Amino acid sequence: MLTQEQCDFYNKNGYIGVEAVLTAEEVSDLQRVTDEFVEKSREVTEHTDIFDLEPGHTAANPRVRRIKSPALYHTVYDQTLRHPKILDIVEQLIGSGVRYNGHKLNMKYPEFGSPVEWHQDWAFYPHTNDNLLAVGIVIDDMTVENGALMIIPGSHKGPTLDHHQDGAFIGAVTDPDFTPEGAVPIELKAGGITIHHVRALHGSAPNTSDKPRRLLLFQYCAVDAWPLKGIPDWDTFNDFIIRGEPTNQPRMVTAPVRMPEPYAELKGSIYEVQTLLDNPLYAKG
Template identity: 50%
Template sequence: MLTQQQKTQYQEQGWLVVPDLLNDIMRQKMKDALAQWVEQSRQISDHNQLFDLERGHSAADPRVRRIKQPHKHGPVFEDFIRSQPVLDVLSDLLGPGLRLQSSKLNLKSPRFGSPVEWHQDWAFYPHTNDDILAVGVMLDDTSLENGAMLVVPGSHQGPTYDHHADGRFCGALDPQMPGLNLDQAVPIVGKAGSVSFHHVRAVHGSAQNRSTMSRNFLLYEVCAADAFPLMGVADFDEFNQRLLRGAPTITPRFRDVPVRMPLPPALNQGSIYENQASSGKRFFDQVEVPQQAAST
């Protein structure tokens, strides 16, 4: 359970880090599953339903930047998000009813861990209310040097920014937009096993990993059970199967929050990396770090 100070920090700043929420045994199982997936990626040459690949990926030098929906492919990832300590924290922040939206495992390997441009998760999946957050599980020690996520404190209480370019959704906001206060962003750091929580409307992004240490970051999106997606529910049975705590409902709760729909769809589909490829305005550089400077 969270302290009142922790709850207040989340409410006011839009983010929180809880240390040691992932134990070493479960973390090792996750890292073992990840190593198997990276080995498996040697057999493919393009993105698919499981893998999102970095530039330069090859069988000889596998470069994976994301595992899609790991909770559907590895039992340990489902077990973690349904564990009581995690659900207790989520209930403190979102209320008694909880639903899993999706999951992903972002890899930032030494030399080529891709940046993620500034954005709000809310731009991708607006709901009837914004009691939604992302759970960030640090599988490695996470620092500013190896590409920690950056969050602008208090930005979750501000506007929903435009994430479009040339009339289409692109999953990134213009970093030159007035009022963003990107210079106030704070790095979300912690030891391996720490877990972060950030509000769905918080402005955040991350730079390339230029260090010699990997930064593997597991993310889950979790909603209050009465938050319904404005883009609709395609399969109501599957929707209810994603409940983590509480009972199904057909009564969505509405809250007056600013919304922009992610329409027309992004020109490049597949992942946020593909969406943002068409943004045209970059904040974070991506360069190739010399091979001899890196280690695993």
């Protein structure tokens, strides 16, 4: 559980890092299972429903930059998604009643590892209220050198910046006046967790170290937060509730929204759509 001081820090800054949430055994299980998935990726040569591949991926030298929806494919990931210690912390920050609305495992290989350009998760999936956050399970020690998650403190209380270029949504901030001034890294040991608010501006640089950086990301929201783009159907929507009961009364709050439409013609993960960005900050250093 978080202390009141930690909760206050999150509410003020829009993020927090928490050490030692998972045990050494739980971390070891995640590392082992992730290694097994990477081994399996040797069998594929292009993106699949499970693997998002780095440029240069080969059977001899596998490079996976994302495992998509990992909790669907292994119980270790699913158990972590539903980990009581994690859910207790989430409920402290968004209240009782939790739905998950996404999960992925982002990986940065030593001396490579694709960057993720600056963006707000809220730009991808605005809801009726902004009681949403992402939890990152740190599978390897996370440092500035290996591409730690970077956050701009307090940005969750600011505007929703434009993520469109030439009229199409490309999943990265395109405001010409934007600079990541004041950004801070979240550096943690394996077993810690990052938490960031859905409106917080964040990104991550390439991995320049000789160590991997793997971050298992779970997106959680309040049960009464409904996606503005609609739901698949009532039963499927409620299948994603992991604490609390369904409600057909979405809570509405005033929050700055830009809908992620129209989407760029290049579909796929954030990595692919961000390649369209004319002025990538990380490419410019």
